[in-house]
Amino acid sequence: MGWFGRSKKPQDPRPPLPRRSPAGLGPRPDPQGENHLIVITLDSLRWDSLMAAESKVIPKLGKVEKRYSYASWTAPSHYNLLTGLLPHSSPQHVYASEYYKEDFFQYNTRLAAKGIDFGAMVPGLWFPEFLQGKLGYQTHARVSLPVLNPKTAINRGFDSYNLMDSHNDMRAMLSTLTFDSDR
Template identity: 50%
Template sequence: MPRNLIFITYDSCRFDSARAAKAPNLAKLGELEQRFSYASWTAPSHYTFLMGLVPHSSPAHVYASDVYKNDFRRWSDRLDIPDLRFETFLPQLSLAGMLKKHGYRTVARVSMPVLNPFTVLNNAFDDYRLMPDHNDFKGMVDEIGFSRDQPSFHFFNLGETHYPYMLRDNELPHISGLHGVAKTLAAGGDAGGMAQKGSDMDAETFFASDLLKGLHAQQIACVEYLDGLLGALFDKAPPDTWFMIMGDHGEAFGEDGFFGHGPVMHPKVFEVPFVEGLRPRKASVF
């Protein structure tokens, strides 16, 4: 039987946040790589993922078409299914669709409203749901199940690392001018990580302040929190399960006057973590 696949996106998580975090379970999975997102925003990045592509390494002296072809061939090694290639994903160019043809049950749990089940992303999934809260990886881990007779593909989009980098309601960062955005996101909105107009401080002061350093530290803390739940997921998954964990895009925390992502062309918005590998034998508890 082919391997189970668990594909996890840490929404808005930039590479240096994952690197700075104390995340022993992430380290057990494999070497953490710095890669680059194909897009600066959640929806187009996830469309790329569900085509079967992952963040790229920006290789020099190669044709882009060769990079794509090699990415599609890589699925054979991941899933222990021979002869997977670009043509296998046609005509839909759908990872879930290709896996269904190979007998997989396909399940998605997403945190961000822009990925809701009424979008085109919900294609070839047996079970696709938007979580009631945008920071409930624990709920995803609690409900996951596996069959001995059928391989499964679980696609998880995690909102904990998205602004406001919140673990629980009482941990919202109380930042003047931004707390309203945090409340909007907690209610299911998506402000794109941008500061609201009418902030109590002017833009120059805001972008030069230590507040953004605090937000970056909060994102790092969220990666560490997720790592504990990742250990619980390792323990529930069958041994022959392939894990893929990555950021969908990065985040600017004041560098060169930018905050957030989306309409922000800054290197930090495209630098993302990437790690993959077979389920570790034993999770780290901390």
């Protein structure tokens, strides 16, 4: 799995989507933070293979780090990602809970927002709902693997969640992406 993500406000000529309340969480707040967040996962991609490919594009998306997935297959790996926990760097002599809290705090920088900490996720522990309910984000998912289909529980907290027609077709996803003009 990989993590990449920030872009500054693109100009979008389309009118913004109406703000709706995230599933029972009350009215959505005005957008906070100035960065959009884009998560791209490359399922089953090994670090050594990525580095051997010497991609000129991937490093432009953000810092490339060697990280380890929480699970060895797709569905549980993505469930962990959607709790806000990025794949970990497996530091030695550090309690996992301390590492998670510190890594989660980095969302303040990633999103150019303030006051984000792991405690703010309690009790839901679901990152898409946190982004909606606390930071006013619109959340959308485009997936190409059937085990992540909209009928599974992983779709919780998204304004839209779509299983694409074709597996492994990133290009088909790009034309469906939109960005919140308020951010």
